[in-house]
């Protein structure tokens with residue numbers, strides 16, 4: 001049976017990504033639940049921060065240019081949470097703590113290390129800084145009504161903290177893209193179930209689900225379906241609310257590779273099937289209404305590499321997140337043979353501390369997960385690349401971008 005032409009990886013990515021529109025729906029969420037999401041609208045400060053002139057240090061609030069001399073009479077204590085009611089006048093000082101409002105009249109704070117006791121209710125100022133020192137001015141951070149965060153901002157620890165400081169307990173964030181994942185194959189048993197004769201553990205789904213979550217998706221796990229058209233159709237129908245359906249396995253040309261006919265029977269329009277990529281050749285991409293459908297190959301390294309190259313950027317686009325930069329360059333520690341017609345992603349490790357020299361793992365068989373787990377990057381060998389000598393520069397994809 002003749003094989004269909006393989007489409008280049010870059011063309012396949014373009015076709016997949018140019019159609020993907022960020023999820024428009026938004027929901028109002030408590031700050032903690034909004035983590036990792038993208039802000040759906042501009043956010044203005046509800047309050048001014050700091051709300052009052054506040055001391056930045058523990059010490060004494062005084063008048064800097066006070067001609068009465070270094071010894072000041074103590075007139076009270078200002079602690080964080082208090083509003084001091086007494087005014088600092090020439091010759092006086094108020095004990096003050098970090099975060100407390102500056103009392104009226106005072107214009108500087110002398111840190112306590114630069115003072116010493118001078119009898120009952122008196123303090124000697126050993127060194128007085130210029131007026132304004134150690135004071136955080138009201139509104140220095142932001143002012144009520146000012147723009148705090150722009151629509152599209154990633155809600156991460158820093159932006160969540162800023163929103164909280166600005167008086168927000170909830171934020172309007174975009175819904176996470178919903179990604180349904182279905183593993184297929186009569187031979188698969190769920191992780192944790194010991195395989196019987198002829199069976200293997202379904203390891204591919206957990207990787208794709210984890211990768212999807214890591215990139216901002218909500219995962220709908222559809223479990224494992226047998227190689228049976230009716231069972232596959234029923235499982236796939238359960239993905240009807242998903243933005244993306246990912247199947248694993250059954251993508252190739254064997255008699256039990258049923259994904260393509262099953263997707264077609266459900267009305268999925270295929271954009272392409274089979275790409276010039278190794279591993280990952282049998283990848284198929286299509287659409288069912290607004291849902292993007294990806295049929296990943298079954299070999300777990302193949303499905304994972306397809307996950308990195310296609311699933312990750314797709315989900316990030318849908319989630320409104322910027323592309324994750326994985327590409328880098330490194331020098332080869334060993335020579336490589338010429339490449340075949342497919343872009344070859346070779347599991348590899350860096351051999352130096354600085355991660356500038358790379359060597360491929362010994363076996364590149366796409367069923368071997370131990371080499372995937374120990375790999376640090378994938379060497380990307382372009383289709384038909386000539387032999388490469390040790391020392392040549394190659395493109396790599398970092399598995400854990402730094």
Ligand SMILES: Nc1nc2c(c(=O)[nH]1)N[C@H]1C(S)=C(S)[C@@H](COP(=O)(O)OP(=O)(O)OC[C@H]3O[C@@H](n4cnc5c(N)ncnc54)[C@H](O)[C@@H]3O)O[C@H]1N2
Pocket residue numbers: 183184185187188200201202203204205248249250251252253254257279280281282296297298299300302366367
């Ligand atoms: N005659 C040809 N045979 C194959 C070709 C080809 O072009 N011509 N392509 C090969 C390539 S490349 C790949 S990749 C595989 C992919 O095939 P399928 O997508 O149909 O995958 P399966 O046959 O269902 O499974 C392949 C392999 O992976 C195991 N598997 C399946 N699902 C999982 C899972 N969730 N977790 C772990 N392992 C899984 C399955 O047991 C098989 O061992 O086809 C080649 N064949």
Ligand code: MOO
Pocket residue numbers: 277278279280281282297299302366
């Ligand atoms: O392309 Mo398959 O994914 O080589 O193993």
